[in-house]
Amino acid sequence: MITGSIVALVTxxxxxxxxxxxxxxxxxxxxxxxxxxxxxxxxxxxESATLRVAEHCEVIEHCVKHCAGRVPVIAGTGSNSTxxxxxxxxxxxxxxxxxxLLVTPYYNRPTQRGLYEHHKAVAAAxxxxxxxxxxxxxxxxxxxxxxxxxxxxxxxxxxxxxxxxDLSRVAALVSGCxxxxxxxxxxxxxxxELILGGxxxxxxxxxxxAPALNAELVAAALRGDRATAxxxxxxxxxxYEALFLEANPIPVKWALHHLGLIGETLRLPLTPLDExxxxxxxxxxxxxxx
Numbered sequence: 323m324i325t326g327s328i329v330a331l332v333t334x335x336x337x338x339x340x341x342x343x344x345x346x347x348x349x350x351x352x353x354x355x356x357x358x359x360x361x362x363x364x365x366x367x368x369e370s371a372t373l374r375v376a377e378h379c380e381v382i383e384h385c386v387k388h389c390a391g392r393v394p395v396i397a398g399t400g401s402n403s404t405x406x407x408x409x410x411x412x413x414x415x416x417x418x419x420x421x422x423l424l425v426t427p428y429y430n431r432p433t434q435r436g437l438y439e440h441h442k443a444v445a446a447a448x449x450x451x452x453x454x455x456x457x458x459x460x461x462x463x464x465x466x467x468x469x470x471x472x473x474x475x476x477x478x479x480x481x482x483x484x485x486x487x488d489l490s491r492v493a494a495l496v497s498g499c500x501x502x503x504x505x506x507x508x509x510x511x512x513x514x515e516l517i518l519g520g521x522x523x524x525x526x527x528x529x530x531x532a533p534a535l536n537a538e539l540v541a542a543a544l545r546g547d548r549a550t551a552x553x554x555x556x557x558x559x560x561x562y563e564a565l566f567l568e569a570n571p572i573p574v575k576w577a578l579h580h581l582g583l584i585g586e587t588l589r590l591p592l593t594p595l596d597e598x599x600x601x602x603x604x605x606x607x608x609x610x611x612x
Contacts, residue, residue: 323480323504324394324421325522325544326359327537329529330367332571333381334584341381345584347388352583353529354392357537361385362525365398365423366460367571372589378410383417396525400425400455404440408447415450423453423483423525428461434469445476452478457485457508467491471498483508483525489515496520511562514555517543527570528561531577532612560606567599577603581612 331353334345350361363385364370364378373381382397389395397414399422401407411422426432427440445452454473458464464486471494473479482495485508495505496519504522507513513524517540529536535558542550565573572588576595579586580603586594595603 323502323522324360324396325504327357327529327533327540328360328362328396328506328523328525329353329358329533329536330362330365330525330527331385332530332575332578332584333364333368333373334575334578335587335589337585337587339587339589341377342585343384346381346384349530349578349583350385350388353533354389356533357541358393358529358533359523359537359540360394360396360420361389362396362423363398363419365455365525366425366457367527367530367574368398369571369589369592370398370400372592375406375410379413379417382414382419386418394420396421396423396453398423398425400427402427402430404443407440407444411444411448411450411452415448419450421451421453421480422448423455425455425457426461426463426465428463431463434466437463437465437469438472441473441479442476445473445478449478451480453481453483453504453506454479455483455485455508457483459485467494467498470495474499474503480504481506481522484516485509487512489519492516492519492521510558510565514539514543514551518546518548518551527565527574528558530574531565531581531607532558532561532610535610535612558610560609561612564599564603564606567602568595573599573603576600577607580604580607 481504
């Protein structure tokens with residue numbers, strides 16, 4: 323079971339839009355040195371929606387090779403097409419990804435039965451450990467607790483990234499899915515409480531800019547040290563707001579650019595952070611001590 327602060331890693335890009343491989347390597351090394359528990363490659367924050375399929379697979383393979391077993395790699399392989407999700411998951415497994423993260427099928431708005439059958443089909447097709455990803459704010463479909471609990475009975479479905487921000491769901495998920503199933507937060511603002519309530523970690527946007535702080539916060543929450551966790555959470559509260567002033571990953575890529583770690587490039591239809599938000603992001607970074 324992967325536990326701790328897992329970064330939903332950005333995909334750095336050169337000015338021509340190609341992947342900036344040296345910058346990606348530096349980010350991975352920084353995270354490993356800062357205590358990040360695993361690398362989440364090519365999820366929403368990694369601009370999975372704008373990478374071509376071949377690039378998507380190439381970034382996953384590159385992350386696996388560069389991590390070289392130092393930390394696990396969780397590959398984003400979800401799709402609104404079950405066939406494509408199987409193909410991406412199989413490709414990630416074939417290059418050595420430790421687990422795959424599969425977002426609920428977006429846009430076509432499947433029923434709960436459709437969600438169950440989709441994830442069951444991917445799990446049956448590829449033996450790699452799989453983590454469900456529920457983010458209704460992005461997908462326009464919400465995986466209900468009962469569906470997640472039913473899917474947790476499938477052997478290689480090992481976890482759920484819950485990005486609803488709805489803490490009222492946590493107790494039922496923890497008790498219903500059982501101790502061998504890992505519940506992760508996908509919402510930085512409520513991650514501390516989810517972990518204190520039985521979660522195993524967070525797959526985090528904020529960890530991109532504050533990897534050591536986020537690792538320390540999650541470690542405190544995992545050991546039940548509420549006082550330390552709350553202190554660190556308060557220190558990073560401004561980041562939770564600032565990094566979502568525009569759609570993720572626009573603000574976090576600008577923040578990393580401001581810190582001198584990557585270029586500013588995103589792929590259309592994403593555009594760089596509006597100048598009116600720059601000061602707020604900088605202030606949040608400074609308040610966190612980044």
